[in-house]
Amino acid sequence: MEDEPQGPGTELGSYPPTDRWSDWVENDPRAWPKKAERHYRLIPTICFNCEAACGLLAYVDKETGEIGKIEGNPVHPASRGRLCAKGMAIMNQLQSEDRVLYPMKRKGRRGSNQWERTTWDEVLETFGARIRRAIREGRGEEVMYHVGRPGHDGYMERVLQGWGIDGHNSHVNICSAAARLGYFLWQGADRPSPDYANARCILLISAHLEAGHYFNPHAQRIIEAKTAGAKLIVVDPRLSNTASCADSWLAPHPGTEAAVLLAMAKVILDSGRFDAPFMRQWVNWEEYEADGFVARGKTFEEFITALKAHYARYTPEYAERESGVPADAIGQAARDVADAGSRFASHVWRACAAGNLGGWQSARALVLLHALTGSLGTRGGLSPNSWDKFVPEPFKAPPAQEHWNELLYPPEWPLSHHELSQLLPHFLKEGRGRLDVYFTRVFNPVWTYPDGFSWIEVLRDERLVGLHAALTPVWSETAAFADYVLPMGLACERHDIQSQETQAGRWIGFRQPVLRVFRELEHGEKVRCTYEANPGEVWEEDEFWTSLSWHIDPDGSMGIRQWFESQTEPGTPVSVDEYYGHIFDHSVPGLPASAAQEGLTPLQYMRKYGAFEVARDVYSVNETPLSDALVTTQEGDLLSEDGLAVGVLAGGRAVVGYETPSRKLELYSTTMRDWKWPEFALPEYIRSHVGPEALAMAGGATEGPGADGTPLVEWPSHARGEVLALVPTYRLPTLIHSRNNNAKWLFEISHKNPLLMSNADASRLQMGTGDLVKVHTEIGWFVISLWVTEGLKPGVVACSHHLGRWRRDRNEAIERWGSSVVSIEEPEPGKWMLRVKEATQPWVSADPDSQRIWWSDTGVHQNLTFPVHPDPVSGMQCWHQVVKVEKAGGDDRYGDVFVDTALAHQVYLKWKGLSRPAPGPGNLRRPLWFARVARPTPEAYLMRTAGGTPQ
Numbered sequence: 001m002e003d004e005p006q007g008p009g010t011e012l013g014s015y016p017p018t019d020r021w022s023d024w025v026e027n028d029p030r031a032w033p034k035k036a037e038r039h040y041r042l043i044p045t046i047c048f049n050c051e052a053a054c055g056l057l058a059y060v061d062k063e064t065g066e067i068g069k070i071e072g073n074p075v076h077p078a079s080r081g082r083l084c085a086k087g088m089a090i091m092n093q094l095q096s097e098d099r100v101l102y103p104m105k106r107k108g109r110r111g112s113n114q115w116e117r118t119t120w121d122e123v124l125e126t127f128g129a130r131i132r133r134a135i136r137e138g139r140g141e142e143v144m145y146h147v148g149r150p151g152h153d154g155y156m157e158r159v160l161q162g163w164g165i166d167g168h169n170s171h172v173n174i175c176s177a178a179a180r181l182g183y184f185l186w187q188g189a190d191r192p193s194p195d196y197a198n199a200r201c202i203l204l205i206s207a208h209l210e211a212g213h214y215f216n217p218h219a220q221r222i223i224e225a226k227t228a229g230a231k232l233i234v235v236d237p238r239l240s241n242t243a244s245c246a247d248s249w250l251a252p253h254p255g256t257e258a259a260v261l262l263a264m265a266k267v268i269l270d271s272g273r274f275d276a277p278f279m280r281q282w283v284n285w286e287e288y289e290a291d292g293f294v295a296r297g298k299t300f301e302e303f304i305t306a307l308k309a310h311y312a313r314y315t316p317e318y319a320e321r322e323s324g325v326p327a328d329a330i331g332q333a334a335r336d337v338a339d340a341g342s343r344f345a346s347h348v349w350r351a352c353a354a355g356n357l358g359g360w361q362s363a364r365a366l367v368l369l370h371a372l373t374g375s376l377g378t379r380g381g382l383s384p385n386s387w388d389k390f391v392p393e394p395f396k397a398p399p400a401q402e403h404w405n406e407l408l409y410p411p412e413w414p415l416s417h418h419e420l421s422q423l424l425p426h427f428l429k430e431g432r433g434r435l436d437v438y439f440t441r442v443f444n445p446v447w448t449y450p451d452g453f454s455w456i457e458v459l460r461d462e463r464l465v466g467l468h469a470a471l472t473p474v475w476s477e478t479a480a481f482a483d484y485v486l487p488m489g490l491a492c493e494r495h496d497i498q499s500q501e502t503q504a505g506r507w508i509g510f511r512q513p514v515l516r517v518f519r520e521l522e523h524g525e526k527v528r529c530t531y532e533a534n535p536g537e538v539w540e541e542d543e544f545w546t547s548l549s550w551h552i553d554p555d556g557s558m559g560i561r562q563w564f565e566s567q568t569e570p571g572t573p574v575s576v577d578e579y580y581g582h583i584f585d586h587s588v589p590g591l592p593a594s595a596a597q598e599g600l601t602p603l604q605y606m607r608k609y610g611a612f613e614v615a616r617d618v619y620s621v622n623e624t625p626l627s628d629a630l631v632t633t634q635e636g637d638l639l640s641e642d643g644l645a646v647g648v649l650a651g652g653r654a655v656v657g658y659e660t661p662s663r664k665l666e667l668y669s670t671t672m673r674d675w676k677w678p679e680f681a682l683p684e685y686i687r688s689h690v691g692p693e694a695l696a697m698a699g700g701a702t703e704g705p706g707a708d709g710t711p712l713v714e715w716p717s718h719a720r721g722e723v724l725a726l727v728p729t730y731r732l733p734t735l736i737h738s739r740n741n742n743a744k745w746l747f748e749i750s751h752k753n754p755l756l757m758s759n760a761d762a763s764r765l766q767m768g769t770g771d772l773v774k775v776h777t778e779i780g781w782f783v784i785s786l787w788v789t790e791g792l793k794p795g796v797v798a799c800s801h802h803l804g805r806w807r808r809d810r811n812e813a814i815e816r817w818g819s820s821v822v823s824i825e826e827p828e829p830g831k832w833m834l835r836v837k838e839a840t841q842p843w844v845s846a847d848p849d850s851q852r853i854w855w856s857d858t859g860v861h862q863n864l865t866f867p868v869h870p871d872p873v874s875g876m877q878c879w880h881q882v883v884k885v886e887k888a889g890g891d892d893r894y895g896d897v898f899v900d901t902a903l904a905h906q907v908y909l910k911w912k913g914l915s916r917p918a919p920g921p922g923n924l925r926r927p928l929w930f931a932r933v934a935r936p937t938p939e940a941y942l943m944r945t946a947g948g949t950p951q
């Protein structure tokens, strides 16, 4: 087609053809200049260094039985053979001497960092007995699993529901809760799936978006579209890598992005360049109520008139006053979006959504642009993630649990997306509950979360946390406060199923333990369990959880064992081959047929190729005809079965529509209206806690944005300096949140996180690059050096969030390529001081590179000084901070951190006071149509009194 993008070839030009993967021959580079052939078996697996799940090919040397190198898997439908730097660095992680290789048990007091080796059998006995007792005594909610980086969708929900407990905690509310709520309210799916490759205009609310989230699959498709002529608009206060590639960089003051987006919507509305047929059909305009106008019974044209009137105040000039982005630039961006029409793609994920009070409304405002341009579900547009992410049926699904754990979903945040995990230390301190058994899994809250010293205070207290196991490939600041540290596999050492909404298509990827597969395929060995093939006794969670479940319920009398039992050999635990073989046989459309064509079973096919494309060019799923089998009742356009909305009439045809109560795109949210937030039933602009007015109030102005004029920031007495907004949410594209996992190449590329400040602010404050500055928050301070730049909005400072790792002892194996040795003191209860004793420096090891470390500055740990800021609606940690910045004094040293956790608890209480607690309609804890992790029975949604009866 003439107007199709003609980007660069999407396939790699050269790669090992799949028919030679079982015996691939290359010359050994270490033998150069001689030509010495080496034979490899190429085994596919999936990267684990971010959520994108790119395909890897591990080159296993047939002579040594070791992985020689890692490259991209050319037949993976999303990554298409390409990897980012983090994917390439897996070799460092695999070969690191500092990884955890054996199960370890604490020797001294908790936190003292004294360990001894133990056995997997002892681990299983100890945890099995303790969990069994908790469940038998009706204390199942004292068992909690808390995940940082998940690997396999739905796996742990199945395990915990098999145990019958409500115990799944995650990191979502420090990550993406706000964007999820914004998207969910519109479409009933909490993530977007942009079709970048076919877009004519791409709008990215950046921060670290395409340098982080689905980085490699998205970035390559954005470049394809751009090469084919698409416009790229980036909205970010900071000149990110993404912004530097853009046609247009709009730099708003943080927290004002929704004002800019709504002004763009107004320009499109007023110019008449909206897609009226699409809106009339797919937007729930008949439910619209605002400003005294009720759309029911009115015409579409009357609704449009009312909509224009409602958004009349969001003029580009108003948005300019709020954001600092010139009105002309806003108008031009709106015209670019309108020009693209149905081929407009966009994304906001963390960025402003995750930084600001009310950030969830920026996602809603962004989707409004799609509703206006009819670019939802279209080629080159935006789809719900549920259309493109493939989630197969699990092996044996246990029933929903009957309990509701308020440590996970507390009543104050009934609309949260999802668990209020950042508040766990405060909940435990408040006496809302205790943890008898706590599993942290690839999760490092002491370092990653805000308010890390409050985490230390509860993790060291055995009355609050009875038994803590850290499931992790590496040592971390949090593992140091565990009772057991249990080594779990990296990308090449474990089984998982992965699928992400990286493009307009569906695929499934298979992560597998490469050395186990090598021994089985190359030598015909039967490996009993994965830790026998991995380095040391590194295990994988699939087998760990199955074994633990058998230890909890050894005779099957608790009804738990059945969910982890083989179907082909009853009375024995299900093996990984049976588990995945069952899924691939029964739940992946097209896979059995494709496998059969090659004379393979579906499991053999996935072991050979590592990925399978389920569908491509997935668009307009909302127009899928409703199954004739459904017996429906009709009310207006809405079609229901047994009181449950299942479809909608579109142009006289019964189709499935969207996953919302109206089965349409919900511009007007009756849920927001009915759950105590009627003022936010529509996409609106909420002034942020770091917006211009909030900064003015924090600087002493007496009028402000709070509903009652109360400033959210109260300064401790030591806080002095210039009031600025701190943006701490971006990441460098070569680093992996809190788990570089000893990737030396990545630390060599990126190892310091200076505080960025605009030239305008720096010259006004007479500060310059390299100056040591003290940054005060509401609960403490940190000391850092300055980097002056033109690439930042004045009034803002910014600091990348994944540096400043620390260890308390020189020989502690926490990221020694990029961590400082620190002292941590608590001279008074709740007053914590961290000071750098020794910068990163070379050390002697079997890896000669450890003596070649040329860098010493490994950054400053800012997150410790941030209090929790739970958004009252989404529950999102609002990461941005109002800070005071002053020149450091004579006693201040680079890397100093001071925190008062009593102040941190006060800030928690203040933000909790902004919430509007459940119950909602029907005495519910949460709207029944809202997604929930490990969803309990409908009865559990009812709020109950202490006596167990509904309130």
Ligand code: SF4
Pocket (backbone or CB within 6 Å): 047, 048, 049, 050, 051, 052, 053, 054, 079, 082, 083, 084, 085, 086, 087, 088, 214, 215, 216, 217
């Ligand atoms: S984007 Fe990079 S880190 Fe993420 S999965 Fe792909 S290769 Fe791995």
